[in-house]
Amino acid sequence: MNILDLLASLLFDHTIRTVALGTATLGIVSGVLGSFAVLRKQSLLGDALSHAALPGVALAYMLTGSKSSLVLMLGAGVAGVLAILLLVGITTRTPLKEDSVLGIVLSVFFGLGLMLLTFLQRNPDARQAGLNTFLFGQAATLLTRDVLTMAVFGGLALLLALAFWKEFKLLSFDRDFGASLGLPMGAMDILLTTLLVVAVVIGLQAVGVVLMSAMLVAPGAAARQWTDNLGRMTLLSALFGAVAGVAGALVSSLGSGLSTGPVIVLCISLIVLISLTLAPNRGLLWNSLRQWRTRRRLRSDVVLENLYQMSSQHADPTHPHAVAALEAVSGSGAVRRSLQDLQHRGLVAPHANGQWALTPQGVALAQRQQQAAKPAEERRHD
Amino acid sequence: MTSAQIEIQLIGMVVAAACALPGVFLVLRGMAMMSDAISHTVLLGIVLSFFVLDDLESPWLILGAAAMGLVTVSLTELLNRTKLVKHDAAIGLVFPALFSLAVILISRFARGVHLDNDAVLLGELAFAPFDRLMLFGTLLPRSLVVMGTILLINLVFITAFYKELKLATFDAGLAAALGFSPALIHYGLMGLVSFTAVGAFDAVGSILVVAFMVAPAAGAYLLTDKLKRMLAYSVALGALGALGGYWMAHLLDANIAGSMATIIGILFLLCLLFAPQRGLLASSTRRRRQRWEFAQTMLTIHLLHHEGTPEAKVENRLDHLHDHLRWAPAFAHGVVQRADERGLVQLENGSLHLTEAGRGLARTMLADRR
Secondary structure (H helix, E strand, O other): OOOHHHHHHHHOOOOHHHHHHHHHHHHHHHHHHHHHHHHHHHHHHHHHHHHHHHHHHHHHHHEEEEOOOOHHHHHHHHEEEEEEEEHHHHHHHHHOOHHHHHHHHHHHHHHHHHHHHHHHHOOOOOOOOOOHHHHHHHHHHHHHHHHHHHHHHHHHHHHHHHHHHHHHHHHHHHHHHHHHHOHHHHHHHHHHHHHHHHHHHHHHHHHHHHHHHHHHHHHHHHHHHOOOOOOHHHHHHHHHHHHHHHHHHHHHHOOOOHHHHHHHHHHHHEEEEEHHHOOOOOOHHHHHHHHHHHHHHHHHHHHHHHHHHHHHOOOOOOOOOEHHHHHHHHHHHHHHHHHHHHHOOOEEOOOHHEEEEEEEHHHHHHHHHHHHHHHHHHHHOO | OOOOHHHHHHHHHHHHHHHHHHHHHHHHOOOHHHHHHHHHHHHHHHHHHHHHHHOOOHHHHHHHHHHHHHHHHHHHHHHHHHHHHHHHHHHHHHHHHHHHHHHHHHHOOOOOOOOEEEEHOOOOHHHHHHEEEOOOOEEEOOOOOOHHHHHHHHHHHHHHHHHHHHHHHHHHHHHHHHOOOOHHHHHHHHHHHHEEEEEEEEEEEHHHHHHHHHHHHHHHHHHOOOOOHHHHHHHHHHHHHHHHHHHHHHHOOOOHHHHHHHHHHHHHHHHHHHHOOOOOHHHHHHHHHHHHHHHHHHHHHHHHHHOOOOOOHOOOEHHHHHHHOOHHHOHHHHHHHHHOOOEEEEOOEEEEEEOHHHHHHHHHHHHOOO
């Protein structure tokens, strides 16, 4: 199947289109809300929340006997909020560190959920609501109805995020300042975290518990590399989430054994990798290029200075010297390379017999550099 | 009890004890979530080792899988060191990616070789007695042998490097200055965590490994300040949770590992509430007592301030405390009654008089302030 067929299936294949719409919705919602989580160092909160939802799902089913996704989502939401209350309560009242409490809440809630679900599964009616769905998600079976539910809840969450944009921004960057303005930062914290729960809950069905955490961290972490502006970062994060969702849905439609959730996670991970290496300013590639350039510049500056020093012993500062002599003084094998760089900048010129000399511009620059270095030099001798 | 039941309980306790030991250091060093990351990514180690060895029973599989735990730690640190993302985000980026890769590899290439995702994630302790191994002339459950060995390795490692681990945990700077390589201790510990996670995998699944590692250690941390005791309590809590969990699972006919994690969670909750020093109950009692004591001191200072002055008749009256100290009448009564019992004040017809002890207390507190 080539890429055009794949895109065509996105438009015309009902199932693939529905799945892609669902995962794109999820990507947008978790991308926006995840941005805040990443900025607030709560990247692992999504992980804990998605695991903690399991007993909520089980209990909702036990209490109502209904397997409608709305009921189960409600149960998951309640469990998520309870998990957060426990998390905050224990972290503030005991000397335990936050990550220990995260680990406990995550795993014990999950254990409880697992126990309840297996207990339920003695009842044959419950058997189809298998664990696998919950663990890995079943994006491939998303129905239009499910996508609508996701879109409504996700849309509401996004609207709230937009309405409280200023407050959330203050919460993420300068909580104390926000509080000094008289804004209810505690309430905002609760609201933002609740929205995070909403994102987790609508994602569970599509990508499952285990991978939902990635959807909250990765788009925001990738977007952070490209911009310092919160608005742009959030938009970019939503875009990355959506692209990963659609790409994941398409790729997983290609073959059996390619579950949608894991494929989406790999797609978003690829976006993160690209962002980490290629993003301008922050990206690793530009960073090392910048370092390499600085090093090269410093090396040629040393050669320039040495050439000037050597020439100063003659009356003429443009007196030529052999490369070997320069190498001996500079103690570096890259002298020829540096000379070429300097020639390129018009600071040195080759002479007969492989010798090199400063040009008038080179002399001027070397003098300037020596002047600039002098005060520091003198201070050091004091 | 049948012998299978006894074996399951024994395996559960050994798994819990083996996990609880390295868990103590994870909790103390603030690295509990690394156990979550490692327990997920060892799955990729198992899959890749399986592709190489083509044998799910090979002991080398454990080594390969544990190596993936160390790869996870290194990748997280590598990402962290670029300063492009924060530490928690680094964890949250690395392990889902590796885990997803593992899930795809399993469902695409390793179907039907007893390596399906459910089993690996959730474990099934109930089947443990059926998988047996010939050792010393008897057939022993494989998990018991594997986890027993890992428990032993953990014990030996922690005993051998106790001093180093302790120092590196509580004073990393001093440890480095004394010439213990923090990196070596860090990776040693992470190796231990990885090994234990791989071993416990079969029995309790990857997610519940976190419960077995973190919850007993955190409970033990609330009970004591001493490292040795914390290690012992952690093992005890884990083993107790395993026992209780088995019987709850038996009662409900539910997943054994899930029940064990639940009981371990309940034990943690009990520590959280009732721990003698750090428990919520103890600290709220302490806060309440401090509040009363502070109020009594306030009272003596107030009385001393007005003692012998003309306004003392008005100020030093029980019903005046409401105006002056903004105390509700019931609270004021409580404070006066407690102060009376302690022999700090005397109440006569609604007027308050300091005793010698009360005067002394007020003077000491005022002197301390200066």
